[in-house]
Amino acid sequence: MTGFDLTAYLDRLGLDPVPVTAQGLRDLQRAQLRALPFEAIDPYLGRLPDLDMAAIRDKVLHRGRGGYCFELNALLHAALIALGFDSRRRLARVRKGAPEGGPRSHLMMEVTLPEGVFLVDAGYGGPGALTPLRLDTGAEQPAPNGTYRLWHDDKTGERVLDKQTEAEWFPLYGFDDAHVGKADIEAANFICAHWEAMPFPNHLMLAGFDGETRIGVFDRAVTREDANGIEKTTLDDPEALSRLTHELGLRLDTPTLHRIWSRLTREGPSDKDRSPPG
Missing domain, CATH: 3.30.2140.20 (Arylamine N-acetyltransferase fold)
Structure with missing residues (x-):
């Protein structure tokens, strides 16, 4: 291919x-x-x-x-x-x-x-x-x-x-x-x-692993799941977002991180669908 x-x-x-x-x-x-x-x-x-x-x-x-x-x-x-x-x-x-x-x-x-x-x-x-x-x-x-x-x-x-x-x-x-x-x-x-009826243009959606911990992100809501159970937290600042992307193994440049955080804080959490993908 x-x-x-x-x-x-x-x-x-x-x-x-x-x-x-x-x-x-x-x-x-x-x-x-x-x-x-x-x-x-x-x-x-x-x-x-x-x-x-x-x-x-x-x-x-x-x-x-x-x-x-x-x-x-x-x-x-x-x-x-x-x-x-x-x-x-x-x-x-x-x-x-x-x-x-x-x-x-x-x-x-x-x-x-x-x-x-x-x-x-x-x-x-x-x-x-x-x-x-x-x-x-x-x-x-x-x-x-x-x-x-x-x-x-x-x-x-x-x-x-x-x-x-x-x-x-x-x-x-x-x-x-x-x-x-x-x-x-x-x-x-x-x-x-591009279609507004789809979740992707409207919500930050991330999912992956950090070792044995499964991580899911929906907007600012974060779910971590491992053998000990489930932990739910919230992204409170840009540094937390940056740390999270490192946990997931994502390499994002500083301008992209700033754009993501700006949109998250400008629009705030949505009540449309609060279920993280992970």
């Missing part, structure tokens, strides 16, 4: 080699989720993320940034193809607890192996599974960060991914087998970055 650098990608993840097996697939998804943070800073600052692979490679692998699904899963899809996996892109409708989804706004993959067919996703931002999930079963599937299931929605014709919560099964997104081409992804990227 033009612009993709498999060596730089595997070096950033700390992996080599990756066998074309179910275990190799699990290792790859988990390593990317732990190494490459989810961040939608560009849409939040009014920028359209560049989906050219050379631009994604430069941003994520060389400049120490992260990305959102169209960037992170583009990298993962390119790596899968380069390694010899049978990977097909899918676009999903995010439900986030609703009975139906919105526009096709989330990119993920379907990977076929002799061991079965798997849902592969390293770009959902937090609630998604840390490891791939089998698509050829409706049984509950435990992952390192929760229990999931897939079921068929007869009304929409979609397969729906649910995550188990304390109260109920929570639908994350639904998808079908429609072909996904470059134009579909570019259109979805534009909608996500």
Whole structure:
């Protein structure tokens, strides 16, 4: 794939080699989720993320940034193809607890192996599974960060991914087998970055790991989760924002940090959706 650098990608993840097996697939998804943070800073600052692979490679692998699904899963899809996996892109409708989804706004993959067919996703931002999930079963599937299931929605014709919560099964997104081409992804990227009905232009959204601690950020609300439980804090000053980006492994220059903080403090917290992505 033009612009993709498999060596730089595997070096950033700390992996080599990756066998074309179910275990190799699990290792790859988990390593990317732990190494490459989810961040939608560009849409939040009014920028359209560049989906050219050379631009994604430069941003994520060389400049120490992260990305959102169209960037992170583009990298993962390119790596899968380069390694010899049978990977097909899918676009999903995010439900986030609703009975139906919105526009096709989330990119993920379907990977076929002799061991079965798997849902592969390293770009959902937090609630998604840390490891791939089998698509050829409706049984509950435990992952390192929760229990999931897939079921068929007869009304929409979609397969729906649910995550188990304390109260109920929570639908994350639904998808079908429609072909996904470059134009579909570019259109979805534009909608996500610019349409006011989408969360990305309106909220700071970050997620990733600091060691064994999972970190999620929604505007100024921060959630840290590890084996000892969940801690919720608030970003109170620019220094706290800077420290947080270092925890996530994000390298941001001073002008970008200032722009983020200026917008956070100018607009204040929103009551529209206070759930952090992590």
